[in-house]
Amino acid sequence: MRYLVISDIHSNLEALQVVLQYHDYDQALMLGDIVGYGANPEEVVQLVRELRPVATVRGNHDKVVAGLETGDVFVSHALAAALWTRQQLSVESLQYVRDLPVGPRQIDAHISIAHGSPRDEDEYLFPYHPKIAVFDAFSTRICFFGHTHIPTVFYQTGEATYSGHVESPLKLTLNLEYSRYLINPGSVGQPRDGDPRAAFLVLDTNTSTAEFFRVDYDIQTAQRKIREAGLPDFLSERLARGV
């Protein structure tokens, strides 16, 4: 089985369209934050629905856009975008976002998915801060997560834990007999590791490999649409820098 793993699309249609030109997979997993920040929430929700991911979880932006949370913990540009997004979505798309499942979720004997972390859907797991306790919060060999927008691998072998930022592209062979993994594929629509290209990952369960991809997309069009929508300038500007 080959899983396409995508996260943090954030209404960036140009980025998602390029990622979905990749076809060498069987099933898709979506780790939350479909919407928020970008200018094409309706189109992006529709594309995700057409993709029919075998499993999804909701993200913190999805919750605020859906009205499940007020967004009072958001910085101003994030809240402005979330409230704007709510106005843009069709009734069906808003319902889809509202109905996204709460994470974390175990999807089979080997794989779990979460937005923030396997112990709290809103927790940030940044690279280089190994948190051994997080490995106690899930029981599978692999847990995929998003939320930080930084491609990251944590692994645990016995008592030792390692974590690091992943310089993509990278094909990582997983040692599933001895190690357990927390893996962030990076963000499709708003990368924050200084590399502005869209990020995604493919897990191959036959070869036990996790392959991190980065792809160029039309950043200037995504930026122009954000400006034309009247959304905060910072949201447009950051896409070119990948921050």
Ligand code: ZN
């Ligand atoms: Zn996000």
